[in-house]
Amino acid sequence: MKYINGKIGSRITITILGILILSLFLYRFLFFVKDSFLFFAINDLLVITTFVFLSFYLLKIIKEKNPVPSSLVLNIGLINVFIFLVIIFSEKTLNLLFSNISNKINNPGLIESLIYTLYSLIFLVITAYLLITFKELYFHKQDRGNKTYFIAMLVFLGLTSISTLLFPSPEYDFINNTFLIISIVLIVINSIRISWIAFIVKKEKISLLLLSVIILILFIFNLANSGTNDFNGLVLTNFSPSFQKFFNLILLYGAIYFSVLFFTILFHIPTAEAFDRKAKEVSSLQYFSKLITRVLDFKELAETITDITTKVSSADAAWIDLFDDKNLKIIANKNIALVDADLINQFLLESGICNKITETKICNLNKFINKSSLSEKYGSVVISPLRSYNEIKGYLIAVRKNELIFYDEDKTAISTFSDYASVAIENSMLLEQSLEKERLEKELAVAREIQRKILPVKDPVISNLSIASVFIPAFEVGGDYYDYYNISKDKFGLVIADVSGKGISAAFVMAEIKGIFESLSRMIESPKEILTQANHILKDTLTKNYFVSALYGVIDLNKGEFYFSRAGHCPAILIRDGKVTTFRPSGIGLGLTNDEIFKENLEEFKVELLENDNLIFFTDGITEAKNNDLEDFGDERFSQILINYANENPDKITNEVIKEVITFSQEHPQYDDITLVILKWNKKNNLNGDKGWQNSAPQLKTKVM
Amino acid sequence: MAEFSTSVKDKGDVSIISLKGFLDAHTAPILETNFVELINKNRYKIVVDFNELAYISSAGLGVFMAFIEKIRENNGDIKLASMNDKVYNIFDLLGFPLLYEIFKSEDEAIKKFLEK
Numbered sequence: 001m002k003y004i005n006g007k008i009g010s011r012i013t014i015t016i017l018g019i020l021i022l023s024l025f026l027y028r029f030l031f032f033v034k035d036s037f038l039f040f041a042i043n044d045l046l047v048i049t050t051f052v053f054l055s056f057y058l059l060k061i062i063k064e065k066n067p068v069p070s071s072l073v074l075n076i077g078l079i080n081v082f083i084f085l086v087i088i089f090s091e092k093t094l095n096l097l098f099s100n101i102s103n104k105i106n107n108p109g110l111i112e113s114l115i116y117t118l119y120s121l122i123f124l125v126i127t128a129y130l131l132i133t134f135k136e137l138y139f140h141k142q143d144r145g146n147k148t149y150f151i152a153m154l155v156f157l158g159l160t161s162i163s164t165l166l167f168p169s170p171e172y173d174f175i176n177n178t179f180l181i182i183s184i185v186l187i188v189i190n191s192i193r194i195s196w197i198a199f200i201v202k203k204e205k206i207s208l209l210l211l212s213v214i215i216l217i218l219f220i221f222n223l224a225n226s227g228t229n230d231f232n233g234l235v236l237t238n239f240s241p242s243f244q245k246f247f248n249l250i251l252l253y254g255a256i257y258f259s260v261l262f263f264t265i266l267f268h269i270p271t272a273e274a275f276d277r278k279a280k281e282v283s284s285l286q287y288f289s290k291l292i293t294r295v296l297d298f299k300e301l302a303e304t305i306t307d308i309t310t311k312v313s314s315a316d317a318a319w320i321d322l323f324d325d326k327n328l329k330i331i332a333n334k335n336i337a338l339v340d341a342d343l344i345n346q347f348l349l350e351s352g353i354c355n356k357i358t359e360t361k362i363c364n365l366n367k368f369i370n371k372s373s374l375s376e377k378y379g380s381v382v383i384s385p386l387r388s389y390n391e392i393k394g395y396l397i398a399v400r401k402n403e404l405i406f407y408d409e410d411k412t413a414i415s416t417f418s419d420y421a422s423v424a425i426e427n428s429m430l431l432e433q434s435l436e437k438e439r440l441e442k443e444l445a446v447a448r449e450i451q452r453k454i455l456p457v458k459d460p461v462i463s464n465l466s467i468a469s470v471f472i473p474a475f476e477v478g479g480d481y482y483d484y485y486n487i488s489k490d491k492f493g494l495v496i497a498d499v500s501g502k503g504i505s506a507a508f509v510m511a512e513i514k515g516i517f518e519s520l521s522r523m524i525e526s527p528k529e530i531l532t533q534a535n536h537i538l539k540d541t542l543t544k545n546y547f548v549s550a551l552y553g554v555i556d557l558n559k560g561e562f563y564f565s566r567a568g569h570c571p572a573i574l575i576r577d578g579k580v581t582t583f584r585p586s587g588i589g590l591g592l593t594n595d596e597i598f599k600e601n602l603e604e605f606k607v608e609l610l611e612n613d614n615l616i617f618f619t620d621g622i623t624e625a626k627n628n629d630l631e632d633f634g635d636e637r638f639s640q641i642l643i644n645y646a647n648e649n650p651d652k653i654t655n656e657v658i659k660e661v662i663t664f665s666q667e668h669p670q671y672d673d674i675t676l677v678i679l680k681w682n683k684k685n686n687l688n689g690d691k692g693w694q695n696s697a698p699q700l701k702t703k704v705m
Numbered sequence: 706m707a708e709f710s711t712s713v714k715d716k717g718d719v720s721i722i723s724l725k726g727f728l729d730a731h732t733a734p735i736l737e738t739n740f741v742e743l744i745n746k747n748r749y750k751i752v753v754d755f756n757e758l759a760y761i762s763s764a765g766l767g768v769f770m771a772f773i774e775k776i777r778e779n780n781g782d783i784k785l786a787s788m789n790d791k792v793y794n795i796f797d798l799l800g801f802p803l804l805y806e807i808f809k810s811e812d813e814a815i816k817k818f819l820e821k
Contacts, residue, residue, distance in 0.1 A: 501730060502730050586803075588799065632791075
């Protein structure tokens with residue numbers, strides 16, 4: 001609606017303007033007698049009305065373009081050039097076209113009258129345009145309070161213009177002069193208020209300075225040549241004496257305005273640089289504070305910081321050092337080679353001149369002996385500590401080249417900025433840490449999942465044997481592995497192993513181990529042979545610093561025999577008649593050495609089983625569980641519990657052991673996986689072999705601490 | 706986690722790495738760096754002094770395995786010395802005494818190098 005209204009409004013304005021101009025023409029043609037007061041009064045009324053409408057129309061057009069002061073100034077300049085050209089050439093040109101037209105100013109014919117009216121109308125437009133432009137300039141970046149002065153000025157300009165018409169006789173000249181003086185005073189007052197200058201950058205100020213001189217000269221020239229004795233002045237006076245006066249007043253305003261403008265800019269230029277820098281500083285900080293609220297890559301952030309540092313200060317180059325353990329590490333550098341930054345670091349931060357500073361400080365490289373090895377002539381340096389939680393995390397450093405030095409304003413700017421930067425760096429690091437932690441946790445969750453999937457789901461129930469096992473994973477997967485093999489009707493196999501290393505890599509090795517033993521246990525019966533083959537495979541596939549400790553054993557259910565080999569694993573324990581026997585046959589861990597040495601040193605051991613014998617298999621997670629004094633749970637505590645509960649069923653025994661281990665180490669985080677497998681030989685409780693598997697119920701597999 | 710540190714000194718042809726504290730998966734890279742540096746300097750006769758080592762995990766043992774082949778190829782060796790019982794037990798369990806020479810003291814280990 002507003003838009004349509006505006007359109008209709010502007011159409012009406014144009015129509016009224018057209019009517020006004022037309023009536024001006026008609027009026028001037030119809031009434032040749034130009035000596036009555038009435039004629040001048042009506043004439044001026046028409047001219048003033050046209051001028052007012054014209055001004056409003058132009059105001060609207062200019063407002064729509066929303067121009068900046070410099071373009072307004074340029075417009076004023078162009079119009080002045082036009083007036084200048086008209087003043088110089090109009091008389092000659094018109095005389096050429098219409099012979100001796102200039103002699104008929106006071107007594108024009110029809111054509112002359114038409115031309116002079118047209119000529120005057122052009123000046124009417126120009127004057128209105130100048131007035132509107134001045135108004136826009138005046139109100140640019142001004143608060144409303146000053147409106148009164150401008151309106152007062154307009155009123156007095158108007159009064160001065162028509163005063164001659166109202167009081168033509170010389171005795172009233174004083175009224176005329178009073179109005180004129182008041183107008184000039186108001187013009188001066190209004191010209192002084194040029195607030196937009198401050199907001200222009202230095203470069204633009206300099207070009208405006210030149211422009212204002214030229215425009216000033218043009219205004220003065222135009223003013224000097226628009227008097228009542230000049231051709232231009234004569235034409236306009238003839239058109240309307242009031243308008244001619246008003247036009248002169250506007251030119252006067254222009255001359256005063258631009259001379260004030262010239263001096264204002266002149267006085268602003270020395271401080272322009274400082275102002276520019278402050279403005280840049282503010283906008284950089286604004287930009288930066290916007291930036292840090294976004295998720296930022298750490299590297300990107302560091303680069304932005306060095307970049308902005310060179311903008312907020314007069315620095316030529318900047319870089320950031322962060323403490324990595326106790327050494328400083330350059331994480332971003334702008335406009336300076338790493339080698340140079342490093343040398344300056346060494347000289348200022350490590351050798352003592354600006355060592356251990358806690359406040360932003362200006363240092364210099366005057367005493368730097370290796371100055372010649374720098375690729376640029378750096379001299380003055382500002383060092384600002386980056387801190388978080390009152391701890392210095394690093395430094396933001398800025399340098400200037402050649403003989404230029406830093407001043408206190410630079411120091412303040414860099415110091416302020418480094419406070420912002422500290423917060424941003426801290427945020428970014430925390431974010432990165434939490435992402436890294438999340439990634440690690442995910443990785444560990446995957447590792448635990450792999451481990452959970454490859455361990456047996458439940459313990460088998462077999463005739464002549466009671467079996468129980470417990471597995472408690474550490475937070476970081478420890479690489480414990482165990483499994484059972486139903487080799488044949490009479491033979492039951494078992495493996496327990498511990499992969500060196502932790503986490504996802506340990507989980508993958510476990511998966512490999514599972515595959516190896518699963519397939520070997522089907523093909524080979526001898527524990528020694530199986531471990532030798534496993535070593536052969538693992539020696540080639542494992543990374544050099546990885547190895548696996550393993551114990552593989554077979555129980556002959558018919559004969560009641562247990563035979564096993566141990567490849568670097570924790571010994572097997574036998575509890576018989578309340579006594580502990582530890583079997584530790586010779587054997588090297590899997591993947592540690594070549595087949596020959598491995599086999600040579602691997603023993604196979606055989607135990608004849610007696611009723612109620614307990615066979616215990618475990619990983620070092622039990623014996624190396626630690627209490628708060630970093631004491632190990634140890635073999636003795638372990639043996640004692642085994643003896644105490646030797647007559648219980650394996651389930652009970654495993655539970656008691658784990659209970660003790662947990663109680664012992666409850667104040668200390670579990671660092672390694674815990675695995676415990678107990679087999680009890682009880683031939684008297686003989687179940688029928690095959691049924692046993694079917695009746696097996698899920699048993700407690702893992703306990704969560 | 707507990708701290709771990711190493712120090713390296715040279716006695717003629719032989720380099721001695723002294724371990725202190727807890728050697729596990731997290732601290733193993735420190736010792737690895739020591740080995741890499743010695744190998745880069747072509748110093749292959751290395752004695753590792755365990756006198757002040759409180760604990761070693763399987764990842765800690767892995768460090769020795771990572772470099773032994775390269776060192777022996779260059780007519781050098783890693784000899785282990787001054788282990789406390791607990792640390793020795795861990796080495797022993799895995800069969801390391803079959804793969805490495807382990808001595809009661811640093812001096813004995815150095816002497817062994819000089820005999821050759």
